[in-house]
Amino acid sequence: xxxxxxxxxxxxxSYLDGELDPAQAKEMAELLAKDSQAHLLLQxxxxxxxxxSGNEPALRVPESREFYWSxxxxxxxxxxxxxxxxxxxxxxxxxxxxxPVSAAGLxxxxxxxxxxxxxxxxxxxxxxxxxxxxxxxxxDTSVMSFHSATEGMTVVxxxxx
Amino acid sequence: xxxxxxxSTANDETLVADSQKGDLEAFEELVARHRDKIxxxxxxxxxxxDDALDLSQxxxxxxxxxxxxxxxxxxxxxxxxxxxxxxxxxxxxxQKRHRLESIEQMxxxxxxxxxxxxxxxxxxTENLERAEVRQKIDWALGQLSAAHRTAxxxxxxxxxxxxxxxxxxxxxxxxxxxxxFYARRRMxxxxxxxxxxx
Amino acid sequence: xxxRIAVPILICLCWLEMVLESAGAQTGExxxxxxxxxxxxxxxxxxxxxxxxxxxxxxxxxxxxxxxNYWEVSCRETGxxxxxxxxxxxxxxxxxxxxxxxxSTVEVKLYGEGKLVKTIRQPIKLLLRGEFLVLGGDDKExxxxxxxxxxxxxxx
Numbered sequence: 001x002x003x004x005x006x007x008x009x010x011x012x013x014s015y016l017d018g019e020l021d022p023a024q025a026k027e028m029a030e031l032l033a034k035d036s037q038a039h040l041l042l043q044x045x046x047x048x049x050x051x052x053s054g055n056e057p058a059l060r061v062p063e064s065r066e067f068y069w070s071x072x073x074x075x076x077x078x079x080x081x082x083x084x085x086x087x088x089x090x091x092x093x094x095x096x097x098x099x100p101v102s103a104a105g106l107x108x109x110x111x112x113x114x115x116x117x118x119x120x121x122x123x124x125x126x127x128x129x130x131x132x133x134x135x136x137x138x139x140d141t142s143v144m145s146f147h148s149a150t151e152g153m154t155v156v157x158x159x160x161x
Numbered sequence: 162x163x164x165x166x167x168x169s170t171a172n173d174e175t176l177v178a179d180s181q182k183g184d185l186e187a188f189e190e191l192v193a194r195h196r197d198k199i200x201x202x203x204x205x206x207x208x209x210x211d212d213a214l215d216l217s218q219x220x221x222x223x224x225x226x227x228x229x230x231x232x233x234x235x236x237x238x239x240x241x242x243x244x245x246x247x248x249x250x251x252x253x254x255x256q257k258r259h260r261l262e263s264i265e266q267m268x269x270x271x272x273x274x275x276x277x278x279x280x281x282x283x284x285x286t287e288n289l290e291r292a293e294v295r296q297k298i299d300w301a302l303g304q305l306s307a308a309h310r311t312a313x314x315x316x317x318x319x320x321x322x323x324x325x326x327x328x329x330x331x332x333x334x335x336x337x338x339x340x341x342f343y344a345r346r347r348m349x350x351x352x353x354x355x356x357x358x359x
Numbered sequence: 360x361x362x363r364i365a366v367p368i369l370i371c372l373c374w375l376e377m378v379l380e381s382a383g384a385q386t387g388e389x390x391x392x393x394x395x396x397x398x399x400x401x402x403x404x405x406x407x408x409x410x411x412x413x414x415x416x417x418x419x420x421x422x423x424x425x426x427x428n429y430w431e432v433s434c435r436e437t438g439x440x441x442x443x444x445x446x447x448x449x450x451x452x453x454x455x456x457x458x459x460x461x462x463s464t465v466e467v468k469l470y471g472e473g474k475l476v477k478t479i480r481q482p483i484k485l486l487l488r489g490e491f492l493v494l495g496g497d498d499k500e501x502x503x504x505x506x507x508x509x510x511x512x513x514x515x
Contacts, residue, residue, distance in 0.1 A: 010338045013345070017316070019323050045342075048349045052317040055291065057299035059201035061217070062210060065193050066422040068218070072192060073185070073423070075222045150186050151419050152489060158469075158477055158496040 004038055012038060016045050074157060077145050173237050181228045188228075192221050195238045199245050205314050206249040208303050216252060220245035242319065246329065253307050254331075301351040305344055312340035313348070389440040389465065389483060390513040391457065395433045395449035397498070398426035398505040408432075416509065419491065426505060436513045440465055455508060459483075469494055469508060486512055 004012075008031070014020050015028040032039050061068055145156040168176065168190035179187035199220055204213035224241050231240055302310055308330075315326045326337045396412055398420070403409075412420070412429040420429055435447045437457055444458040456468040460480060467479045481492050491511050498504035 010342055013338060013342050014323075017323070044349050045345055048345045048352070049317060051294075051352065052298065052313070052348070055295050055298050056318050057201070057205070057295045057302070058197075059204050060197045061200045061214070063214065065196075067425050068196060068214075069189055069192055070423045070425065072218050072221045072225075073189070075218070076185070076225050079222065079226065147485070148186065148423075151422060153419055153423070153491045153493055154481060154485060155423055156477070156479060156492075156494045158494065 004035070004041065008038070009041065012042050013045055016042060016049065077155075077157075174233075177228070177231065177233075177237050180225070181231070188225055191237065195241060196221075198238055199241055202242055202314075202318075203245050203249055205302060205318070206246065206253065206307070206311060208307075208310075212252065216248045217245055220248050223248070246315070246319070250311065250329065250331075253311070257307070297352060298348075301348050304351055305347060309340050309344040309347065312337055313344035316341055389459065389486065390515075391437045391440060391465075391486065391510050392513040393435045393437060393447055393449060393455055394431055394507075394509045394511075395453055396420075396507040396509060397430045397432050398424060398428070398495075398507060399430070400427045401504075403428070404430070416491065416511075420493070420507065423493075424495070424505070429507070444468075449508065453506075453508065467492065467494075467510065481510075486510065 011020065011024070011028060012032075015025055015032075020028060032042060145154070147154045168179075168187055171179075171187070171190070173191065173194070176187045176191050180191060196217070200213055200217040203217040203220070204210065207213050207216065220241060223244050227244075231237065302313070305313065311330060312326060315321045315329060316323075321329065323334050323337050323341075326341075327334045330337065394412070394416075397409070403411075409430040409432060411417075412431050417429050420426075433449045435449060437445065437447060440457045440459050442459050444456050446454055446456045448454050452472050454470040454473075456470070458466045458468075460466050463483055464480050465483050465486070467481060468475060469477045469479070477494065479492070479494065486492065489512060491509055493507055493509050495505055495507040498506055
C-alpha cells in the first residue's frame with residue numbers, strides 16, 4: 001500500500017486544523033476524495049482531536065484553599081516589603097500625598113455644615129496604608145507582612161537566614 | 162471588626178477591578194475561583210505535583226504584580242493561563258539543559274517511526290466512563306515528551322494557532338506541525354493500546 | 360421632607376460619628392494582651408502548662424499558616440499602653456516592649472534572647488477594632504515548628 005509522504009501528512013493535519021489557505025484546502029479536499037489512506041489518516045487525527053478537546057483531565061489543587069493562598073500571600077508581601085535602605089522616610093515622597101489628601105479634605109469641608117474635620121477617607125482594607133511599618137535592626141532577618149481586613153489580622157513573618 | 166462585602170458573589174470583572182486598586186481580598190477570591198484551572202495547566206505541562214504547585218503559585222504572584230497590565234482583552238483566567246504556561250515553558254527549558262543529548266536524538270528518531278505507523282481507529286471511549294477516559298488521557302499525556310505534550314496541550318486545550326504555538330514555544334511553525342502530528346499519532350496509539358514499533 | 364435641610368444634617372451626623380470615633384481612639388486607654396504561641400503538627404505535648412489557643416484565633420492562624428496545632432506558652436496583659444516604654448517578658452528568651460508613639464500609633468519591639476529583632480508600628484485603630492497583630496517566625500530549636508506572638512485588645 002502506498003504510504004503518503006510526510007509532507008502531505010502534515011498538510012492533512014493543517015487542513016484539519018484550518019491552517020491552510022483556500023487554494024491549498026481545495027487541493028487537499030480533492031486528494032481526500034480519491035485517496036482512502038489520506039482519508040483514514042484524517043479520520044484518525046480528527047478523532048484524536050475530538051477526544052482530547054472534550055476530555056481534558058480535570059485536576060484539583062491538592063492543598064486547602066487557605067494553605068495554597070498563604071504561600072501566595074507571603075510571596076506578595078515579600079515583594080511589597082521595601083528594602084531596608086528604602087524604609088527611611090523620604091520627605092519629598094510625602095508631598096505626593098499632599099494634593100489628593102488636601103483636595104479630599106476640601107470637598108468634605110464644603111459638604112458638611114457645622115461639622116469638624118475628621119480623619120479623612122478610610123483606606124481600603126488590605127492596602128499598604130494599613131500595613132505596619134517595620135524596622136529590622138538585624139541584617140540576617142527578612143520580613144513579610146500584610147493586613148487582612150476580612151480576617152481582622154495584621155501578619156508579620158520574620159525569617160532568619 | 163469592620164464589615165467587608167462578601168467577595169464570593171462578585172463577578173470576575175468586579176474582582177479584577179478591585180484587585181487592581183490593591184484589594185488583596187478580591188484577589189484571593191480570584192485565586193480561589195481559578196486555582197484549579199491554573200494548577201491543572203501547570204501539571205499538564207510539568208507532570209510533577211510539586212513543580213505544578215510552585216509554578217502555579219508563582220503565576221498568581223506575577224499576576225498580582227502585573228495586574229495593571231490586564232486590559233480585559235481576554236478573560237482574566239485566560240490571561241492567567243498564559244502567565245503560567247510561560248513560567249512552565251521557562252522551567253522546562255531550564256530542565257532540558259540538564260538532559261543528555263542522546264535522549265533528544267532518540268525522541269526525534271521516534272518521531273520518524275510514527276510517520277509510517279498504520280492508521281488506527283480511535284474509539285477509546287467504548288465501554289469506558291468519562292472519568293476513565295480522562296484518566297486514560299492523563300496517563301497517555303504522561304507518556305509523551307515535554308515538547309510533544311506542550312504542542313498538543315497548546316493546540317488542543319488552549320486552542321492556539323500554529324504561529325501562536327511557535328511563538329510561545331520559541332520554535333518554527335514547521336517544528337510545531339511535526340511535534341503536533343507526532344503527539345496526536347502517539348496519543349491515538351496509546352489510547353487504543355497499540356504498541357509503538359521500535 | 361425638605362431634602363435641603365435633611366441632607367446636610369445627615370452629612371453632619373456622619374461626620375460627628377467619625378470625629379467621635381477617632382477622638383475615642385486618640386484619648387481612650389489602650390490595654391493589650393500578648394500571647395506567646397507555639398505552632399506544631401505534633402500531638403499535645405506533656406508540658407501541662409501549655410494551653411490550647413482559643414478556637415477563634417486558632418482558625419485564623421490556620422487560614423494563613425500550615426500548622427495543625429497552636430499552644431499558648433504564656434499570656435500577659437499589658438496594662439495601659441502609654442508614651443513610656445514598657446517591657447513584658449513572655450518567656451526566658453522572648454520579650455516585647457510597647458510604647459504609644461502618638462495618638463494613633465503603637466510601637467511594638469520584639470526581643471529574642473536579649474537582642475532587638477523587630478520594631479513594628481501598628482495603627483491603634485486596628486487593635487481597637489478587635490483585630491490581631493501577629494508576629495511569627497520559624498522555631499530555631501525544632502525543625503518545622505514555629506512561634507507566634509499575638510497582640511489583641513485585652514478584655515475589660
